[in-house]
Amino acid sequence: MKRQARSRLLLTLICLIFGAMLGFSYQHAKNEASRREWSDSEWKKEYEYRSALLALQKENRSLKQQLVKKQEELAAWEKKLAEEQANEAGLAKEAEQLRMHVGKARVKGKGVAVTLSDSSYIPSEASATDYIVHEQHVWKVVHELLISGAEAVAINGQRISHRSYIVCNGPVIEVDGTQHAAPFVISAIGNPDVLMSALELPGGIVDELVEDHIDVKVEKQGAIVLDPVFAPQP
């Protein structure tokens, strides 16, 4: 009897342990179930969406990298372009200035006009040559103007370049092959005050010309327009 009671008690103990395990497991499974209530198809779907998302993100990242690369390239190009344009602008400006200097461009500016006319009074036919304007008078004036800083010079509207020549040709003067008769108007672009005072120095060119019986008229001009050199190059 005592033995049976003991075995009954042991059985009860074992049943208690088993029950506790069962209950514990049941509760645990219930907790887990709420976490794992997704079915296979749902998992599959989620997997698909997830991989699609991943692919998109990957693509996005690579596209972004490409964009950054392209932008860098663009910036480099723009910089290069800007530099080239700046260089070109500088070159164009320089070319324009050089063209002005060598007489290949129309120039406009303040300056002076010197008019040389034959003397209005000629005492005798024999000495007539002493009273007319000679080519050396003209080039003296031209030289004086150039030395004083004239930037462009023209005789009777014909532009003088660094290769021009002035020769006496009987009653007329030849400038680069074009004949000019008196009166000669020598226009020069430059600082009018400087040019004027250079010409009118005491004992200077104007006095010299007057001594040679030439009518000299010097006037400042606000706007002189000089055409480029058209004459055929010698």
Added chain:
Amino acid sequence: MWLPLFGLLLGFAIGVLAGWEVPDEYSNYLSIAILAAFDTLIGGWRAHLQRTYDETVFITGFFFNIVLAATLTFLGVHLGVDLYLAAVFAFGVRLFQNIAIIRRLWLAEWAKRRQNREKS
């Protein structure tokens, strides 16, 4: 007879209400231990019906099977081989066999009782 059943219910209540928590990685051990315990209990029942029940075998079997199953699972986890499947298979097969034997014993008893009733 009713005391073990009472113990079972009490244990179940304790298990549900105690609110213990096991980490996920140990839930395998719990399920295999339950399987082992269940197998032992059914085995004990069968032995009782066949009148070969031995208390010592039953009690040692109960604990030893649980420990063995847990050890197998532990080993399997650490070796990378799903050894707990072996425990599940072994205990599962034995569980079915035992239940089948119990059913047959019941059938035999039921048939014997009917024969007796017809005789009388």
